[in-house]
Structure formats: C-alpha cells, structure tokens
Amino acid sequence: MTNRVTIRDVARYADVSMSTVSQILNGKANRFSNDTRQKVLYARDALGYVPDFNARNLITNSVKTIGVIVPDIGNPFFSTFIKSIEFLAMEQNCISLILSSNDNQELERKHLEQLINRSIDGIIIASPSIGQAEIDNQLKKNRIPYLLIDQNPIADGDRVMTDDFNGAELAVNHLAQLGHRKIAMIMAKKPSDNLKRRFFGYKHALNSNGLEFDEKLVISTEMSKIGGMNAANKLIQTDATAVLTVNDEVAIGLYHGLNLLGKSVPDDYSVVGYDNIDLDEYLAPPLTSISQPIHELGATVFKKLIERIKNPDLPQTEIMLPVKLVKRNSTKKLS
Amino acid sequence: MTNRVTIRDVARYADVSMSTVSQILNGKANRFSNDTRQKVLYARDALGYVPDFNARNLITNSVKTIGVIVPDIGNPFFSTFIKSIEFLAMEQNCISLILSSNDNQELERKHLEQLINRSIDGIIIASPSIGQAEIDNQLKKNRIPYLLIDQNPIADGDRVMTDDFNGAELAVNHLAQLGHRKIAMIMAKKPSDNLKRRFFGYKHALNSNGLEFDEKLVISTEMSKIGGMNAANKLIQTDATAVLTVNDEVAIGLYHGLNLLGKSVPDDYSVVGYDNIDLDEYLAPPLTSISQPIHELGATVFKKLIERIKNPDLPQTEIMLPVKLVKRNSTKKLS
DNA sequence: TTGAAAGCGCTAACAG
DNA sequence: CTGTTAGCGCTTTCAA
Numbered sequence: 001m002t003n004r005v006t007i008r009d010v011a012r013y014a015d016v017s018m019s020t021v022s023q024i025l026n027g028k029a030n031r032f033s034n035d036t037r038q039k040v041l042y043a044r045d046a047l048g049y050v051p052d053f054n055a056r057n058l059i060t061n062s063v064k065t066i067g068v069i070v071p072d073i074g075n076p077f078f079s080t081f082i083k084s085i086e087f088l089a090m091e092q093n094c095i096s097l098i099l100s101s102n103d104n105q106e107l108e109r110k111h112l113e114q115l116i117n118r119s120i121d122g123i124i125i126a127s128p129s130i131g132q133a134e135i136d137n138q139l140k141k142n143r144i145p146y147l148l149i150d151q152n153p154i155a156d157g158d159r160v161m162t163d164d165f166n167g168a169e170l171a172v173n174h175l176a177q178l179g180h181r182k183i184a185m186i187m188a189k190k191p192s193d194n195l196k197r198r199f200f201g202y203k204h205a206l207n208s209n210g211l212e213f214d215e216k217l218v219i220s221t222e223m224s225k226i227g228g229m230n231a232a233n234k235l236i237q238t239d240a241t242a243v244l245t246v247n248d249e250v251a252i253g254l255y256h257g258l259n260l261l262g263k264s265v266p267d268d269y270s271v272v273g274y275d276n277i278d279l280d281e282y283l284a285p286p287l288t289s290i291s292q293p294i295h296e297l298g299a300t301v302f303k304k305l306i307e308r309i310k311n312p313d314l315p316q317t318e319i320m321l322p323v324k325l326v327k328r329n330s331t332k333k334l335s
Numbered sequence: 336m337t338n339r340v341t342i343r344d345v346a347r348y349a350d351v352s353m354s355t356v357s358q359i360l361n362g363k364a365n366r367f368s369n370d371t372r373q374k375v376l377y378a379r380d381a382l383g384y385v386p387d388f389n390a391r392n393l394i395t396n397s398v399k400t401i402g403v404i405v406p407d408i409g410n411p412f413f414s415t416f417i418k419s420i421e422f423l424a425m426e427q428n429c430i431s432l433i434l435s436s437n438d439n440q441e442l443e444r445k446h447l448e449q450l451i452n453r454s455i456d457g458i459i460i461a462s463p464s465i466g467q468a469e470i471d472n473q474l475k476k477n478r479i480p481y482l483l484i485d486q487n488p489i490a491d492g493d494r495v496m497t498d499d500f501n502g503a504e505l506a507v508n509h510l511a512q513l514g515h516r517k518i519a520m521i522m523a524k525k526p527s528d529n530l531k532r533r534f535f536g537y538k539h540a541l542n543s544n545g546l547e548f549d550e551k552l553v554i555s556t557e558m559s560k561i562g563g564m565n566a567a568n569k570l571i572q573t574d575a576t577a578v579l580t581v582n583d584e585v586a587i588g589l590y591h592g593l594n595l596l597g598k599s600v601p602d603d604y605s606v607v608g609y610d611n612i613d614l615d616e617y618l619a620p621p622l623t624s625i626s627q628p629i630h631e632l633g634a635t636v637f638k639k640l641i642e643r644i645k646n647p648d649l650p651q652t653e654i655m656l657p658v659k660l661v662k663r664n665s666t667k668k669l670s
Numbered sequence: 671t672t673g674a675a676a677g678c679g680c681t682a683a684c685a686g
Numbered sequence: 687c688t689g690t691t692a693g694c695g696c697t698t699t700c701a702a
Contacts, residue, residue, distance in 0.1 A: 390695035
C-alpha cells in the first residue's frame with residue numbers, strides 16, 4: 001500500500017547491488033571503496049531509507065527487546081526499577097517491554113504468551129505469580145533467557161535479590177534499641193518469597209534482641225493502602241508499641257487507619273516501613289524505612305540478563321544486594 | 336541454532352502442505368475437511384508450534400504494537416493511564432510499548448526513533464516535550480498514526496483531553512463558596528498546554544466569583560514534591576487563605592512544607608489538588624481534588640487510535656472529557 | 671478441499 | 687572491493 005523505500009530502491013538509486021547496500025549500512029563499510037560508500041549513504045539519505053525491522057529480525061533472529069513483568073507498575077518501587085532498566089536498555093538500542101500483571105493471572109498468562117510470540121530476547125520476572133509451570137512450559141521450552149528478581153520462589157534460573165532477611169533485622173534492631181519490647185509486624189496475607197524472608201528476619205531479630213515472638217503481634221493483611229488501613233484496627237487491640245510493615249504502601253494505609261482511630265505516630269506507635277519510596281519523607285511524620293538499592297538492582301539485573309542471552313550455558317548465579325535503614329521521624333524512644 | 340518448530344515441521348507431521356497449515360491456523364479453517372483440520376491442530380499441539388512473529392509481520396506489515404510515550408511513569412496519574420491502555424491493548428492481542436521520557440529529551444528522541452524503526456502501528460503521545468518538529472520529521476514522514484493527549488500544544492492530529500479549564504473553575508468555585516476571597520494558585524514553572532488551561536480556568540473563575548486576580552497569589556514552582564514544598568515558603572508570605580495546586584504531587588509537597596512551617600491544612604489554608612490520585616484519601620488531611628476520568632481517557636484514546644490506524648484518512652477529531660470535584664477534608668469554611 | 675509457487679525485505683556466505 | 691545466490695518463516699494468490 002505505502003511506497004515504503006526498500007533496500008532495493010537504495011541499491012538501484014546508488015547503482016550498486018543490494019548486498020553492497022546492506023553491508024555498508026551494517027558496519028562492514030570498510031570493505032568498500034570510499035566512492036561506493038558515499039553513493040550508498042547519499043542514496044539512503046536522499047530516499048529516506050529505514051531498514052524494515054521485521055525483515056531484519058527474521059534473519060538475525062533477535063528483536064533487541066527484553067520483557068519485564070512486574071506485579072504493579074503503580075507501585076513506586078517498581079516504577080523506579082523500570083525506569084532504571086529502561087535507561088540501560090536504551091543505551092544498547094534495546095527496548096524494554098513493560099507488562100504490569102495487576103494481580104490478574106489471566107492477563108499475565110496472555111502477556112507471557114505475547115512476549116514469547118514476539119521471540120523476545122530475554123525476560124525479567126519481577127512478579128511473584130509466574131510459577132514453575134510457566135517457566136517450564138513457556139520459557140524453557142522456547143529457550144528464552146530469563147532472570148528472576150526476589151519476589152519469586154522459583155529456584156531455577158538466575159536470581160538477583162536484596163537482603164530482605166537483614167532488612168527486617170535492621171528494622172527490629174532499631175526499634176529494640178529505642179526500647180520497644182512489643183514489636184508487631186504487618187505481614188502480607190499471601191506473601192511472596194521475599195516477604196517471607198522479611199518475616200524470618202523479623203522473627204530472628206526478635207530473638208537476638210532477647211524478645212519473645214508472639215503470634216498475636218503478627219497481623220496479616222492485603223498488600224495495599226486499604227490493607228494497611230484495616231490493619232490499624234487489629235493493631236490497637238494488641239499491646240504493641242512499635243510495628244514493622246511489610247512495605248511502605250501498607251505503612252501509608254496504617255498511618256491513615258491509626259489517624260482515624262485517634263492514635264499518633266510516633267507517640268503511640270513507632271512505625272518502620274520497607275522500600276524507602278520517594279514519598280516517605282513527605283509523610284506526616286516522615287517514615288523510617290528500609291532502603292533497597294533499586295538502581296543497583298536494575299543495573300545488576302540487566303547486566304546479568306545480557307550475559308545470559310549472550311551465553312546461555314553460563315552457570316546459574318544468585319546475587320544478593322545489601323539494604324539499609326533510613327531513619328526518619330516515625331520512630332521514637334519508648335517513654 | 337535452535338530447533339525452532341516451523342510451519343514446515345507441522346506440515347510434514349500432519350502430512351499436508353504448509354499453506355494448508357497456515358490457512359487452518361489463520362481463521363480459514365472452514366475451507367478444509369474436518370479430518371485435515373484435526374490433523375493440523377493435533378500436529379501443532381504435539382510439536383508445540385508457535386508462529387514466528389517476525390516472519391508473519393514481514394508479510395502482514397503490522398506488529399500489533401502501539402507505543403505510549405509518557406513524561407513520567409512514576410506519576411500515579413500516568414501509571415493508571417498506562418494500566419488502562421495496557422488492558423485494552425491486550426484484549427486485542429496487541430502490546431503497548433511504554434516509554435517514560437523522564438524529562439530527558441535525548442532519551443525521548445531515541446525512544447521515538449526506536450519506535451519508528453520497529454514500524455509500530457501507532458503511537459500515543461502523552462508527553463509535552465514531543466514537538467512539532469518530531470511529529471513532522473518522524474511521524475508524518477513515516478506515516479505513523481498518532482494521537483495526542485492533553486499535555487501537548489500541537490494542534491495537528493487527533494486529540495483527547497480533559498476539561499482543564501473547567502477543573503480549575505470547579506476548584507475555585509468550591510473555595511469561593513467556602514468564603515475564601517484570597518485564593519492562590521501554585522503553578523508549574525514551565526507549564527504544558529493543559530496546565531495553562533488550568534490557569535486560565537482559575538483566572539476566569541476568580542472573575543466570575545467577583546474576586547480580583549492578584550499576580551502575587553500565583554506561585555510558580557517545579558512540578559514535583561520538592562517544588563510543592565518550596566512553594567510553601569512563598570505561600571505564607573501572601574495573604575491567601577486557600578490554594579489550588581497544579582496537581583496532587585505538588586499538593587503533597589505543599590502539605591509537607593506547610594507542616595514544617597507550623598501551618599495547618601485546612602485550618603490555616605484550604606487546599607485543592609488536581610488529579611485525584613489514589614493517595615489523596617490517605618493524606619492527612621485527605622485531599623480535596625479534581626478528578627479526571629482516567630479510564631475513560633484511556634479507553635477513548637485507544638479507540639480513537641485504532642480507528643485512525645484502520646483509516647488514516649478520517650478527519651481529525653478533538654474530544655474533551657469532563658472532570659469533577661471530589662471533596663475531602665483539606666478545605667473548610669473560612670472562619 | 672488442497673497444494674504449488676511466488677514473494678515479503680533483508681542478510682550472509684561465497685565467489686570473483 | 688563487489689555482486690550472485692540462497693534463503694529466514696510465513697502468507698497468499700491461483701490453479702487443480
């Protein structure tokens with residue numbers, strides 16, 4: 001329909017063969033005389049030739065595209081992660097295809113299928129709901145290089161994670177140092193693997209601070225602002241004076257819930273969040289939180305995936321990145 | 336290298352021709368006998384055949400992909416918008432390629448180039464920094480269907496916007512009804528087109544409420560939380576008792592800034608935001624804001640773009656979607 | 671109801 | 687240095 005300019009047109013215009021054009025335009029220009037090179041380049045510009053992506057990919061069998069599946073693009077942690085991947089990808093003229101699964105398994109399955117259809121070069125899985133079955137049936141079968149980040153329980157494949165266990169420990173240590181003896185944790189109802197590690201870290205740190213683990217101080221809720229809000233009601237029925245939330249979003253909900261119940265942070269409850277999102281310092285009071293090295297995570301993940309794509313037979317690696325505590329005003333000495 | 340299953344393999348396995356397989360697998364199954372159909376379907380499944388995307392696209396000349404360029408994926412307004420586009424696209428087995436320009440013109444240019452390279456089917460431009468030059472040189476030249484959403488000042492092309500003028504009016508009317516006479520506006524330093532419309536709506540509504548426009552009550556700042564925070568210092572130097580912020584993010588910063596200065600919302604200042612993001616009801620106090628119909632925006636945009644792709648010669652359209660005021664507790668009667 | 675043949679636009683040996 | 691040749695994997699007439 002359209003009069004797309006093809007390599008044939010360029011060849012004709014420059015009065016050379018198609019393969020000459022192809023080679024000159026693909027980094028093999030030094031094989032040719034200066035004269036021919038000029039002619040071809042000139043013809044390309046005169047005609048405004050742009051190589052057809054599909055035709056080229058059909059041959060080279062690469063689409064210069066990697067997929068990224070995240071659970072929720074609206075979560076600041078993931079949007080930051082994505083930005084960092086996107087930036088790195090673009091440096092390599094590669095595009096990142098972002099898919100947000102939004103807790104919709106059906107959608108996620110379709111997403112994955114689409115990615116495979118497009119014979120994507122590799123895929124980063126940051127969503128906990130991709131299971132072993134999908135990995136086996138879809139990815140491995142089609143030999144798609146993939147990499148898991150910490151959400152996912154699957155052991156099979158490269159992984160990059162952050163030290164969730166230690167993150168929770170840091171939080172609990174901080175609260176214990178402030179004199180808190182009754183430290184609650186607001187946990188996810190359906191925890192992904194990294195969240196479970198946070199829970200273990202919490203338990204372990206209680207122990208190492210000489211505090212007793214009390215099941216009543218573990219409150220399960222949805223991983224959302226509403227979940228956090230609802231947790232407030234349960235929290236005030238305990239004798240806790242401090243609380244670690246499974247992430248910052250839940251902490252934001254908790255703030256609101258406590259507020260509605262007439263409770264104050266940090267006077268009635270010291271709160272530590274997890275993720276250290278931008279928003280934390282703007283909350284009232286600014287939220288103490290555990291910071292994960294998101295950009296480093298992005299960079300490591302991207303680098304590892306590229307390595308894997310280049311060399312599928314590399315041994316599997318597992319990388320653990322350190323986290324740190326960022327103190328703000330949501331925690332205070334127990335008086 | 337890999338033993339990709341091709342249509343040829345399926346044909347051989349089912350003992351029919353390639354073209355038979357192709358036709359049966361592409362909606363023309365009714366031309367064939369039930370027997371052949373079964374054989375082919377069976378072979379497909381047995382072999383786990385997936386058509387090669389590039390090869391197919393090479394012929395059909397469509398990649399079933401649309402691009403979406405947003406200024407910042409981390410802004411909840413855009414992440415919600417994207418989710419809604421992503422969902423609609425997936426229903427049509429189409430993928431949306433999200434690009435966040437993050438105020439990086441260079442990156443944005445590269446992004447656009449990449450999209451065009453990939454002969455994307457169409458593109459949604461929600462970023463204000465794509466200019467007329469890019470539209471002309473890149474999009475029009477390559478006949479890429481595109482659609483603008485309200486950020487962009489360019490008049491040439493389909494547009495879908497929300498009624499920014501009225502949004503600001505609603506905010507000012509609300510504040511005026513509460514008895515406020517000195518209503519400030521926190522404006523973007525470098526306003527995109529839709530933000531300018533908000534400003535005009537603000538001015539106009541002051542007028543229609545018998546209030547005088549006072550330049551001192553217009554505070555320019557960066558479009559960010561920090562920008563909002565900085566604006567607080569300037570705000571307290573005025574005699575304003577109420578304020579409309581250019582968006583919710585700025586309002587969040589403003590809250591924090593006022594807080595640091597010992598001022599209270601809504602006792603000292605009534606605040607109205609713009610965007611009605613999720614977070615608004617979790618702020619202290621919950622933020623009164625102007626709500627844009629994001630999902631309707633997404634749906635309209637997507638529908639229009641598809642129409643345009645199918646029929647490039649359609650006359651240009653411009654659609655304006657209504658907004659509404661969502662009252663919460665950041666505004667109160669002037670006492 | 672089926673299959674043969676002709677490409678889509680491009681790259682990659684391999685000659686010369 | 688440059689061109690010829692042979693496909694990549696698929697769809698689509700068109701003829702049987």
